[in-house]
Amino acid sequence: xxxxxxxxxxxxxxxxxxxxxxxxxxxxxxxxxxxxxxxxxxxxxxxxxxxxxxxxxxxxxxxxxxxxxxxxxxxxxxxxxxxxxxxxxxxxxxxxxxxxxxxxxxxxxxxxxxxxxxxxxxxxxxxxxxxxxxxxxxxxxxxxxxxxxxxxxxxxxxxxxxxxxxxxxxxxxxxxxxxxxxxxxxxxxxxxxxxxxxxxxx
Numbered sequence: 501x502x503x504x505x506x507x508x509x510x511x512x513x514x515x516x517x518x519x520x521x522x523x524x525x526x527x528x529x530x531x532x533x534x535x536x537x538x539x540x541x542x543x544x545x546x547x548x549x550x551x552x553x554x555x556x557x558x559x560x561x562x563x564x565x566x567x568x569x570x571x572x573x574x575x576x577x578x579x580x581x582x583x584x585x586x587x588x589x590x591x592x593x594x595x596x597x598x599x600x601x602x603x604x605x606x607x608x609x610x611x612x613x614x615x616x617x618x619x620x621x622x623x624x625x626x627x628x629x630x631x632x633x634x635x636x637x638x639x640x641x642x643x644x645x646x647x648x649x650x651x652x653x654x655x656x657x658x659x660x661x662x663x664x665x666x667x668x669x670x671x672x673x674x675x676x677x678x679x680x681x682x683x684x685x686x687x688x689x690x691x692x693x694x695x696x697x698x699x700x701x702x
Contacts, residue, residue, distance in 0.1 A: 504594045504613050508604035511619040513648035514626030516681045523685045525598040534600040541582050555579045557601055557655050605669055606660040618670040625677035
């Protein structure tokens with residue numbers, strides 16, 4: 501791709517957002533970032549990736565955290581800030597990529613070529629997908645969805661001014677259950693292509 505494009509995907513748990521983002525990146529032939537950002541950070545900081553994963557996309561624990569002279573003892577806060585910094589460097593280098601979560605709908609201030617997408621789904625479809633992916637019963641799947649979405653909302657809303665899932669914060673909101681995973685990927689691809697044609701004056 502000649503000109504930069506960054507596609508930010510926020511998603512409800514069970515909506516298939518990860519798979520959609522990965523397939524979209526493959527079709528566009530650009531990089532896909534999610535938890536693999538932690539591998540880069542681990543290499544830079546010379547720490548174990550699994551240690552970082554425990555605090556990935558997690559809200560800061562207010563009662564156990566404090567900041568002294570600009571330094572925080574919160575691993576959740578520090579890991580989030582390291583990911584934001586790494587992503588901003590990639591954006592400043594004019595890299596094109598699809599990024600899943602990580603407050604990417606808000607951190608690229610001043611960069612115009614960012615498409616912000618929110619992927620949701622109806623509860624029945626999400627429960628079915630989680631049951632199949634995680635090999636769990638429906639009741640456990642519902643609780644899992646609620647727990648993960650609560651965590652994602654708290655993480656996002658701590659770092660961002662916009663509210664997680666608020667349609668006004670995104671360029672496109674789509675229910676993946678209506679078209680299925682591949683149909684949703686194709687729909688977003690058409691949206692991206694139309695945007696690029698308009699942007700490039702074609």
